[in-house]
Amino acid sequence: MRYPIPSKIVEITSATAVGHSIWLAPKEPWPSAPTPGQFAMVWLPRPPDGYKPEVCNTVPMSIAGWDNGKVRITIKNLGPTSKALLACQCGDWLGLTGPLGHGFSLDCQHPLLMGGGVGAPPLLYLAQTFAAQGIKPITLLGGTTENEIFHHDEFPGTVELATDDGSAGHHGRVTELLAESSPDRLYSCGPEPMLVNGLQWALRHQVAAELCLERYMACGIGLCGICSLDQDLVCQDGPVFSSERLADSREFGTLLREAGGRVRQLSD
Amino acid sequence: MANLRITLAGLDLDNPIMLASGILDSTPGILQRMAETGAGALITKSISLKPRPGYPGPTTVEIAPGTWINAMGLPNPGLEEFLNEFPLTTLSVPVIPNLVADTPDEFAKLAAGVAAAGAKIAEINLSCPHPKAAYGGSLTAQDPEAAAAVVAATTKHLPVIAKLTPNVADIGTVAVACARAGAAAISAINTLAALDVDPELERPLLGNGFGGLSGVAIRPIGLRKVLEIVQALNHANFDTPVIGMGGISSAEDVVRYLLCGAHSVQIGTSLTGDPEHMSAITRGLAEWMDRKGYRELADFRGRILEWFS
Ligand SMILES: Cc1cc2nc3c(=O)[nH]c(=O)nc-3n(C[C@H](O)[C@H](O)[C@H](O)COP(=O)(O)OP(=O)(O)OC[C@H]3O[C@@H](n4cnc5c(N)ncnc54)[C@H](O)[C@@H]3O)c2cc1C
Ligand SMILES: Cc1cc2nc3c(=O)[nH]c(=O)nc-3n(C[C@H](O)[C@H](O)[C@H](O)COP(=O)(O)O)c2cc1C
Ligand code: FES
Numbered sequence: 001m002r003y004p005i006p007s008k009i010v011e012i013t014s015a016t017a018v019g020h021s022i023w024l025a026p027k028e029p030w031p032s033a034p035t036p037g038q039f040a041m042v043w044l045p046r047p048p049d050g051y052k053p054e055v056c057n058t059v060p061m062s063i064a065g066w067d068n069g070k071v072r073i074t075i076k077n078l079g080p081t082s083k084a085l086l087a088c089q090c091g092d093w094l095g096l097t098g099p100l101g102h103g104f105s106l107d108c109q110h111p112l113l114m115g116g117g118v119g120a121p122p123l124l125y126l127a128q129t130f131a132a133q134g135i136k137p138i139t140l141l142g143g144t145t146e147n148e149i150f151h152h153d154e155f156p157g158t159v160e161l162a163t164d165d166g167s168a169g170h171h172g173r174v175t176e177l178l179a180e181s182s183p184d185r186l187y188s189c190g191p192e193p194m195l196v197n198g199l200q201w202a203l204r205h206q207v208a209a210e211l212c213l214e215r216y217m218a219c220g221i222g223l224c225g226i227c228s229l230d231q232d233l234v235c236q237d238g239p240v241f242s243s244e245r246l247a248d249s250r251e252f253g254t255l256l257r258e259a260g261g262r263v264r265q266l267s268d
Numbered sequence: 269m270a271n272l273r274i275t276l277a278g279l280d281l282d283n284p285i286m287l288a289s290g291i292l293d294s295t296p297g298i299l300q301r302m303a304e305t306g307a308g309a310l311i312t313k314s315i316s317l318k319p320r321p322g323y324p325g326p327t328t329v330e331i332a333p334g335t336w337i338n339a340m341g342l343p344n345p346g347l348e349e350f351l352n353e354f355p356l357t358t359l360s361v362p363v364i365p366n367l368v369a370d371t372p373d374e375f376a377k378l379a380a381g382v383a384a385a386g387a388k389i390a391e392i393n394l395s396c397p398h399p400k401a402a403y404g405g406s407l408t409a410q411d412p413e414a415a416a417a418v419v420a421a422t423t424k425h426l427p428v429i430a431k432l433t434p435n436v437a438d439i440g441t442v443a444v445a446c447a448r449a450g451a452a453a454i455s456a457i458n459t460l461a462a463l464d465v466d467p468e469l470e471r472p473l474l475g476n477g478f479g480g481l482s483g484v485a486i487r488p489i490g491l492r493k494v495l496e497i498v499q500a501l502n503h504a505n506f507d508t509p510v511i512g513m514g515g516i517s518s519a520e521d522v523v524r525y526l527l528c529g530a531h532s533v534q535i536g537t538s539l540t541g542d543p544e545h546m547s548a549i550t551r552g553l554a555e556w557m558d559r560k561g562y563r564e565l566a567d568f569r570g571r572i573l574e575w576f577s
Binding site: 224230 | 290333340466543
């Protein structure tokens with residue numbers, strides 16, 4: 001049943017300058033481990049001290065980890081609800097509807113992961129899942145500055161960083177690190193302009209790619225249709241899409257929707 | 269082979285099964301997909317004059333298998349952006365805009381707008397707050413006169429389907445008032461006024477607090493309301509078609525509504541997570557009719573009425 005299961009915050013970890021990670025213990029545990037790339041609708045049911053009730057809302061968040069029924073979510077301060085979620089303490093209750101959507105496929109010997117912003121959390125869970133199968137992924141992570149990049153010291157395998165200010169790793173965009181690589185498959189999650197570059201690289205080099213999209217959602221469960229990308233629902237048919245699928249898309253990289261379904265053109 | 273074709277206010281539909289307003293219909297892309305499922309017609313999300321962002325979440329929760337409570341807050345991009353973007357005349361099946369407003373004047377503006385853009389018929393969502401409500405909870409379709417005023421104001425621009433709320437003592441009176449005011453069809457039911465609470469979190473389940481109930485649990489209520497509407501219209505000598513809905517999740521459920529006298533039906537909640545389920549229901553209706561030896565919908569429509577005469 002698609003119900004926001006009350007879930008207690010049991011641990012807060014991995015702080016950066018722009019957010020942190022929480023571990024949640026759902027009152028009724030999910031029946032099995034989620035697939036990396038799947039997400040949950042995270043509900044803030046009560047405002048933390050000092051916050052107004054208007055911050056209460058549900059927001060889609062990727063699953064960043066799983067440990068015996070506990071669910072990990074990594075939150076970046078992007079607006080009112082995410083900010084209030086970051087003010088919650090251990091022992092506070094949230095609601096968790098999930099796992100939702102279709103995640104990444106795991107049949108790959110030499111995976112290359114590329115993430116930016118809140119794209120890093122689902123890739124961490126993907127990298128850990130690969131590592132548990134004995135596969136060592138290579139991960140490229142990008143951000144404005146070093147202390148805004150989530151989880152960079154937690155990934156199994158090799159990690160390369162790119163920062164806009166040169167504070168760590170390559171001074172420039174994370175997509176510039178792609179040049180050297182020849183993976184079986186590229187897995188990527190992050191801002192759509194980065195995904196567009198990743199897709200172009202993958203098509204040019206004939207590398208299969210799976211890209212995880214983060215788009216506005218209202219229900220998250222395939223009911224309202226507001227998250228549609230062309231004729232697909234991002235919350236249900238995605239959020240992970242193959243490069244073949246996205247290469248044909250009219251809307252990927254160009255047209256976004258906001259609350260009410262209003263259209264916004266994506267400009268670089 | 270069973271013939272599923274119907275006409276609705278002069279519009280030819282391939283079959284009597286339509287997509288209900290508010291489910292899988294809030295963008296042109298998803299409407300295109302629903303057109304390909306073989307639905308007879310597609311009703312759009314309720315469109316208002318101004319854009320509405322919708323309510324905070326949770327907006328939709330499954331409280332028992334197949335039964336949902338929702339308060340989306342009528343999210344929509346507003347009439348102007350809707351008309352710019354939505355395919356009112358270019359899809360392979362008719363697209364019927366659903367309109368929502370607070371006053372007859374606003375409803376008339378919406379009707380004029382969609383008619384000018386090529387819509388052949390519109391559905392008017394009368395389950396909206398009553399403009400002269402003494403308190404917040406009253407709906408236009410709870411007052412026969414207020415509902416009739418909206419029908420009269422909109423039907424000048426194009427034929428309208430009046431969509432009624434089940435939250436009334438006597439739905440037949442409201443239906444007859446709408447028919448008398450010139451409604452081309454009556455549709456019912458909208459969601460039932462509802463509230464649910466999470467005992468662990470000690471708060472309402474929906475971001476908006478109150479919401480509407482839909483899905484399998486409301487089917488028997490929908491059937492009874494449709495029967496009451498059909499009886500009241502017959503009694504007042506109107507042959508206005510009635511579009512039944514509420515909790516339809518199979519071809520057998522479609523048959524149930526048609527047996528109660530519905531001219532056609534709409535399906536919403538049960539398509540959640542499975543848009544292509546629409547095709548299975550349409551196919552299933554033809555199979556049921558073939559098995560029963562019915563060639564036309566009229567061969568069995570309204571057969572239940574004799575039990576209540
Ligand atoms: C599948 C998916 C996975 C996501 N995973 C994570 C995650 O692991 N960690 C995390 O911190 N965030 C994640 N997000 C983004 C998260 O949903 C937004 O940060 C959140 O909705 C912002 O809400 P707000 O009220 O704080 O800010 P708002 O005021 O609502 O928005 C602030 C900013 O975030 C953007 N935004 C709003 N909603 C979304 C959305 N659904 N997707 C992308 N951007 C949005 C807005 O355009 C705006 O620029 C994910 C989104 C999706 C769709
Ligand atoms: C999530 C959701 C959103 C809805 N939005 C609208 C709407 O915008 N306008 C409207 O007239 N009815 C709306 N409805 C009511 C449905 O069209 C339908 O009348 C009701 O849900 C009963 O049918 P069902 O049980 O098949 O869903 C909505 C229903 C749901 C579940
Ligand atoms: S967010 Fe409602 S269908 Fe995807």
